Amino acid sequence: MKNKKIIIVAILIILIAIAVFIVEKTPPKYNNDSFDKVRSFLSCAKEGETIGASGMPNSCCSGLKSVGGWPGGYSGDCALLPPPGGLSTCAKCGDDICDAPNRENKCNCPEDCK
DSSP states (O other): OHHHHHHHHHHHHHHHHHHHHHHHHSOOOOOHHHHHHHHHHHTOBOTTOEESSTTSOSSBOTTOEEEOSSTTTGGGOTTSOOOTTOOEEEEOTTSSOOOGGGTOOTTTOTTTOO
């Protein structure tokens, strides 16, 4: 009789240990849409950083504008379509400084580059 009790207790301990192991190994479930929104909000691009490709932030931080297009201002013709690709640089467009290193030009930031 004593052996039966020991076997039952041992089986219960093993089952509890297995249950705890399974619970610890199960990853938590997140709503991916909400997580992605929070991640993109927290990882906005700062001045001079690029957006628009996988692994990069989706948007510029507050106070910055996404600028892209042909470097140098389309050689004077702002009617031309920008090059394909979608990569842009975050710049302080509107601060009265034409910031060429951050790709500002007269076509994508006319308020700074006249």
